[in-house]
Amino acid sequence: MRILGYLVGGFSRSTELIKHFRDHSKGRLGDKELEELIVEHAKEVVKIQQQAGLAYITDGMLNWPDPIRPIFEGLEGAEINGLARWFDNNFFYKKPIITASLKRVADPDKRYFQAELIQRDRRKLILPDPYTLAKLSDNRHYRRGEDLVAVLAEQIAETASTLASDGVAQIQLTAPSLAASKLSREEAEVAAMGVDIVASRCPRPILLHMPYGPADNAFPAILDFPVDVLGFDLTATSPRKLKEYTVGKKVYLGFLDGRNSYMEPVDEVLDSCISLADEMEVSEVHVGPSCDLELLPYPVAVEKVKILGEILRRAAEL
Amino acid sequence: MKDKLFPTMEVGSLKKSPFLTKDLERAAAAAEVWGKLLNVPDFKQLVNDIKGNLLGERELLNWASIYGLKFFESAGLDVIYDGEAKRHEMYEHPLKYVDGFSFRGLVRVWDNEYYLKAAIVSKPRLREPYHLDEYLFNKQHTTKPLKIPVTGPYTLADWSMDEYYITRYGMSDPLEARRMAKHDMVIELAREVIRPTVRALVEHGAEHIQLDEPAAATKPSEVAVVVEAVNEVLKGFNVETTVHICYTNYSALFPEILEMKVSNLSISCSNADTTKPGLGSESRAGFQVVKLFSDYKAGFRLAPGVVDVHTDFIESPDLVRDRLIYAAKLMSDPAKIVACNDCGLRTRSWEVAYEKQLSLVRGANLARSSLS
Numbered sequence: 001m002r003i004l005g006y007l008v009g010g011f012s013r014s015t016e017l018i019k020h021f022r023d024h025s026k027g028r029l030g031d032k033e034l035e036e037l038i039v040e041h042a043k044e045v046v047k048i049q050q051q052a053g054l055a056y057i058t059d060g061m062l063n064w065p066d067p068i069r070p071i072f073e074g075l076e077g078a079e080i081n082g083l084a085r086w087f088d089n090n091f092f093y094k095k096p097i098i099t100a101s102l103k104r105v106a107d108p109d110k111r112y113f114q115a116e117l118i119q120r121d122r123r124k125l126i127l128p129d130p131y132t133l134a135k136l137s138d139n140r141h142y143r144r145g146e147d148l149v150a151v152l153a154e155q156i157a158e159t160a161s162t163l164a165s166d167g168v169a170q171i172q173l174t175a176p177s178l179a180a181s182k183l184s185r186e187e188a189e190v191a192a193m194g195v196d197i198v199a200s201r202c203p204r205p206i207l208l209h210m211p212y213g214p215a216d217n218a219f220p221a222i223l224d225f226p227v228d229v230l231g232f233d234l235t236a237t238s239p240r241k242l243k244e245y246t247v248g249k250k251v252y253l254g255f256l257d258g259r260n261s262y263m264e265p266v267d268e269v270l271d272s273c274i275s276l277a278d279e280m281e282v283s284e285v286h287v288g289p290s291c292d293l294e295l296l297p298y299p300v301a302v303e304k305v306k307i308l309g310e311i312l313r314r315a316a317e318l
Numbered sequence: 319m320k321d322k323l324f325p326t327m328e329v330g331s332l333k334k335s336p337f338l339t340k341d342l343e344r345a346a347a348a349a350e351v352w353g354k355l356l357n358v359p360d361f362k363q364l365v366n367d368i369k370g371n372l373l374g375e376r377e378l379l380n381w382a383s384i385y386g387l388k389f390f391e392s393a394g395l396d397v398i399y400d401g402e403a404k405r406h407e408m409y410e411h412p413l414k415y416v417d418g419f420s421f422r423g424l425v426r427v428w429d430n431e432y433y434l435k436a437a438i439v440s441k442p443r444l445r446e447p448y449h450l451d452e453y454l455f456n457k458q459h460t461t462k463p464l465k466i467p468v469t470g471p472y473t474l475a476d477w478s479m480d481e482y483y484i485t486r487y488g489m490s491d492p493l494e495a496r497r498m499a500k501h502d503m504v505i506e507l508a509r510e511v512i513r514p515t516v517r518a519l520v521e522h523g524a525e526h527i528q529l530d531e532p533a534a535a536t537k538p539s540e541v542a543v544v545v546e547a548v549n550e551v552l553k554g555f556n557v558e559t560t561v562h563i564c565y566t567n568y569s570a571l572f573p574e575i576l577e578m579k580v581s582n583l584s585i586s587c588s589n590a591d592t593t594k595p596g597l598g599s600e601s602r603a604g605f606q607v608v609k610l611f612s613d614y615k616a617g618f619r620l621a622p623g624v625v626d627v628h629t630d631f632i633e634s635p636d637l638v639r640d641r642l643i644y645a646a647k648l649m650s651d652p653a654k655i656v657a658c659n660d661c662g663l664r665t666r667s668w669e670v671a672y673e674k675q676l677s678l679v680r681g682a683n684l685a686r687s688s689l690s
Contacts, residue, residue, distance in 0.1 A: 012425065021430045065429055083428055085566075088537045090477055092428040214493075235492045255492060261422050261437045261479040268489035275490075290492075297423025297435055300479075 001277060002284040003315040004055040005308045008172060008209045008231060008254065009126060009292020010067065011060035012301045017041045035111065038063050042114045048302055052309025055286075056124035056170045059114040066093035067174065067292070068128050068136060071152070071159055074106035077141065084136070087176050087212040089259070089295055096137040102151050104158065113163035123168040127156050129175035129208065130194030131187075136177070146190045153197035160202045172207040172231075173198060174292075178222060179213030179236070188221030199226045207231050207252055211291035216241040223247060233290040235259070239272075243279045251282050254290035256308060261300040266310045273311075274318075287311060323689065324642050324657045324682040325396040327621065329562055329584060330467040330530065331408075331662030332389060332401025332671060335382035342368055349381075352668065356388035379404045380455065387460045389668070393675035397465045397526060400456050402662070408469045408530060409477050410434055411448070416511050418442035422479065437479035438503060444511045447518030454522060465560065466524055468515060470531035471508035471551060472544040475500065477533060501543050508547040516551055526558040528584070535566035541574040549579050560584050560621065564661045568607045572614060582619045583611075586660035588626035588633070588641065595637050597644050605641060608648040620649060623660025624681065625674045630666065632673045638681020643688065652689055657682040 013021070020037045023029040029037075045060035064070055067086070072078045077100035083092040113125055128136075130153035134145060142148040160171055178191055199206055209231030210218065216237060222230065223245060231252035232242060242251075253276060255269045269287070277285035288308055293301035336348035346368040353361025364381050367373045373381075386401030405411045410433070413419045418440045424432040453466050483502045487495035516527050529551060534544045552559050562584040563571070575583070591604025599606065611620050624641040625633055638657070646652035657678060663671040 015424060018424055018430070018432060025430055085536070090433075090533065090536070091426060094428075235496050238493050239491055255489070257492065257496070259479070260481075260484065260496075262481045262484045264489060272489045272492075295425060296479075297425055300422055 001274060003273070003312065004284070004286045005052070005288050005312045006054045006056040006124060006170075006286065007049065007058055007288055007293060007305070008207075008211065008252065009058075009061070009174065009258070009289075010064055010294045011045045011058070011062065011292075012294050012296055012298045013062055014041060014044075014298040017062065035063075039114060039117070043117055046117045048305050052305045053312050054288075054305075054308070055122065057118045057122045058124045058126060059117055061112075061126065063111060068093055068096070068133055070109065070112045071128060071133060071155060072096050073109055074104055075102050075155060076100070076105045077102040078137070081138070087180060089212070091295060093136070098137050098139045098141045098148060100141055102155060104155065108159040108162040110163060115163070115166050115168070120167040121169050123164075124170045124172065125160060125164050125168045126172045126174060127160055127198075129173035129178070129191070130156055130198060131191035132175050132177035134194075135180075146193065149190050149194040150197060153194040157198045157201040160198065164203060168203060170205055170207060171202050172209055173227070175208055175210050176212045178208075178218040179210040179215045179233070181213075181217060183218045183221060185221065188218065191218075192221065192225050196226050204228055207286075209233075209252060209254075210237075211254065211258070212236055214238065214241065219245055223249070229286060231286075235290045239276050242276065247280055247282060250284050250286060251277070251280060252286040252288065253277070255287060256289045256304055258289035258291035258293055258304070259295045261296060261303075263303060263307050266307060266314055269307075270311050270314055322396065323652055323686045324646075324655060326394070326657045326679050326682050327397035327465060327560075328390050328395055328399065328401075328675070329623075329659050329662045330399065330402050330528070331405075331664035332386055332403070333664055333666060333668060335385050335403060336668050337364070337368060337385075338378060338382060342371055352385060352389075355672075356385065356392045358385055358388045383452070383456055384459050387456060387462075389672065390675065391460055391462050393672060394679035395675060396463065398460065398462045399465055399467065400452070402467065402664075404452050407433075408467075409474065412469050412474065412511075412515075413478075415445050415448035416442050417445060418482070419478065433477075435477065435479065437481045438475075438483070439481050441482070442507055442510050444514050447515045449515060450518050450522060453519055453524055457523065463526060464524070465526040465528050465558075466519055467528045467530055467562070468512060468519075470529040470534075470544075470561070471512045471547040472504050472540070473531050473533040474507055474511070475504045476536060478503075497539075500540065504543050504547045505550060508550040512551045516555065520555050520557055524557060526560070527552070527555070528560040528562055530562045532562075532564055532566075534561075534563045535568065535570045538570035541571050545574050545578045549577070552579065558582075562661075564623075565589065569610060572610065576614055576616055578618065580618050582621045582656055583616070584621040584656075584658050585623065587622040587645075588624055588660050589628055591626070591641065593631060593633070593637065595634070595640050597640055597647070602641065602644045605645050605648065608645045612649045619654045619656055620645065621656035621658035623658055625659040625678050627659055627661050627663050627666060627674075630670045632670065633677045633681070635677050635680035635684050638677050639684035639688065642682060642685040646685075646689070652685075657685070
């Protein structure tokens with residue numbers, strides 16, 4: 001069985017980088033200086049992943065203010081408003097208010113993906129999935145929710161095309177809203193339409209990852225989504241539920257708790273991963289944290305990556 | 319409080335005392351202005367001591383507590399505290415008194431805001447009841463009933479990481495392991511940390527305890543644990559009890575919340591409400607949640623926030639009155655409504671916060687008159 005490992009979200013900022021951001025907000029550091037420092041820290045995050053032998057590498061998304069705001073930059077028709085809880089976390093994002101037809105007035109900002117830091121065949125770009133983005137917005141304009149999903153999908157596709165213009169090895173669509181509550185057939189159809197719009201305009205492979213919630217909320221519809229890999233948060237999805245279905249795609253199993261500092265025993269994770277993959281009858285399994293590592297302090301996030309590296313090393317010995 | 323219609327109470331925090339600044343001239347001026355306004359006894363002593371730079375941190379914080387108490391007392395609230403003047407914040411502060419936690423580093427809450435997050439690494443043990451000195455000091459400086467805010471066990475657990483309880487369970491089903499470990503952690507914190515803290519307060523005369531549980535509805539599947547822990551902390555204490563849960567989807571708390579054995583549940587409503595006076599459902603959009611508690615026939619009183627703590631808009635007494643009357647109507651019993659703020663006033667200036675508290679008291683008076 002082939003086992004790959006990688007991350008599925010942003011990396012936490014180090015204490016030093018946090019200080020740089022604070023200095024910048026107080027006017028003690030200029031825009032350009034901060035940008036340069038972010039790149040330096042991103043290099044370190046890339047190095048940590050390379051050393052762990054991860055198949056795909058992210059730039060850590062260290063300059064993202066939250067997991068969705070950059071998509072709305074350069075768009076007319078949306079205002080960014082008050083704080084809203086990011087799923088079941090003690091973390092808050094700023095809610096986009098859709099007040100008019102969304103129209104692009106500036107190109108997506110390429111600084112949101114430091115592609116040049118990563119070799120092309122391992123580059124991984126992470127963006128929100130259209131349905132999740134629509135659910136997290138306050139729609140005061142589009143009469144039908146599906147219209148908003150379609151428009152957002154176009155914008156995500158354009159962002160992906162711009163950020164991935166120099167090539168990527170994997171695109172991830174992060175879709176916590178698909179697992180947050182039971183998805184009706186109609187909702188699943190709308191979500192699939194959104195993913196299809198992005199998938200038709202982006203390079204493959206595409207991973208659709210569903211952190212924080214039980215992915216069986218989206219079963220069985222999710223199994224037919226036009227993606228190459230389905231990602232599950234095993235701290236929120238029961239392995240029993242996954243065994244009930246024939247997935248028919250590659251799977252990403254988020255066995256490492258991306259929100260807890262406990263370092264999982266390497267052999268136990270590997271055994272659980274192989275055993276579940278066998279029962280799901282998949283020939284290639286991807287493994288890593290349950291979600292982004294932003295919800296962990298930086299040193300803990302680094303340790304998690306090392307654990308993942310150790311899992312991959314042991315897997316290679318099998 | 320029990321016999322008065324629409325009794326008024328605050329929720330907890332105030333912004334740092336205006337005289338706690340390094341600029342001695344400004345500090346002395348602020349101590350004088352607020353000392354006069356709030357009728358703080360011996361405030362001139364503080365002004366002189368600030369001018370002479372004679373006070374250490376401890377003395378300044380004691381004065382901050384006194385000013386906090388007088389802030390609410392002079393505004394006319396029925397139940398008060400000191401604005402949490404001596405606490406750094408609600409998570410890090412209590413954990414400093416508990417063995418078994420280890421701070422692991424900063425974690426983002428939003429944008430550039432971070433908090434120092436800890437992990438539990440062994441069985442928690444309370445070194446000393448951490449709010450007792452604060453309470454005993456406050457008791458000496460007011461004759462008003464005090465309500466002591468205490469961070470609840472669920473919130474302490476939910477905002478922490480777990481490197482101890484999770485080791486009790488294997489990796490084959492991380493979901494189930496996490497669920498059981500979280501339950502163990504919350505209940506043990508309730509028994510070993512929060513209950514002894516509350517017991518010490520009650521044994522020294524505290525008559526009203528407030529458990530703050532802002533994380534309570536974060537994970538709907540864990541509401542039963544929240545309720546079990548609150549009941550575990552408070553069982554057998556013959557005192558007034560309030561649980562404060564703010565800015566959340568309250569429907570996620572049902573029906574488990576009905577099993578919570580408390581006197582009052584304090585919730586935020588005004589932040590989601592309009593500022594138009596009136597008793598119509600459109601004007602009172604933020605108070606529709608009260609109906610949920612009424613429909614389920616909740617056994618406790620509800621303390622809906624009739625003052626929004628996240629804006630500088632000063633609610634008129636008429637608006638406060640309408641919010642209270644509307645909430646009372648939805649509950650079908652005005653005796654089941656307490657007049658309260660949405661949350662602590664930490665984010666507002668003292669000037670704005672004071673005006674808001676005056677309106678709270680005046681609005682409650684108007685509501686009382688209109689029903690008598």
